[in-house]
Amino acid sequence: MRNYPRNSPQAAARIVALALISDGHVSSSEERALESLDIAGQLGLAPAQFAQIVQTMCEDQSVAHTPAVGQLDAAQLTTLFGEIDDTALRRKVIRLCLAVTVADNYLADGEIALLTAVFRAWGPQPVQTTNRHVALLSAPRAHARTAATT
Template identity: 30%
Template sequence: MKKYAQNSPEAAARLLVMLMVSDGNMDPRELDEIEHLHIYEALNISRKQFIQVLHDYCNDLSDEADESGQIHLIDRQRIDDLLDTVVDPKLRLLVATLALDLCKADEDISDAEMAIYAHMLDRWHLTLDDIEATFAR
């Protein structure tokens, strides 16, 4: 896996990318939602940089393919390693909020997305109530 600085915009973006591809389907509505939610601005990353993070993540997954060419989109150790690249509590809360909105973009939260999202909240000691209390408008 490509290394990004801890709490960097790229590290945060990669977590969103991980969730977006976790079900094996990149829905165009998720990409539209990135624009709609102003995720680039929220993470302080350009569109081009975000797309590069997406490209790099897909390449990293491809590099991890087993001998038969199978790619494991959900790997607990990889997920934990990526989650550990964001340690700032405010950034964690922001990423968790954006991730939830992105998961809902295609109107179907897959089992894979749900499992990873629940694990994210658990690992970061966050709850949906924390998100609501911080970002409810």
């Protein structure tokens, strides 16, 4: 497995790339999420650079004879996750991994395993809410109250 500098855009992109391929393929909805969310740009990379990191990840896995595309053993994951120790960058990577994995409205076993490993490795991250999030979270309860009173 190739090494990237600690907290570099490439190290962060590799984890997102792993999330992208963790179900064994890249769907068209995942590709659209990459483009519409400008995931490469959010990580400080050009789209071609992100694509190269995905390609490199696949090549590294092929050379290492991993059991399946997008699946690494615990030691390899520990190494990759250890390259990111900046809390803000970790939050961004988690958010981008989630966006990629849910883009096709289905979480495959490989995606669940990867997300679980990320959360275990980096521990609980403080959640920051904005007014927009609070409004969305309270909307179902407001609707339920209205429906209950009618």
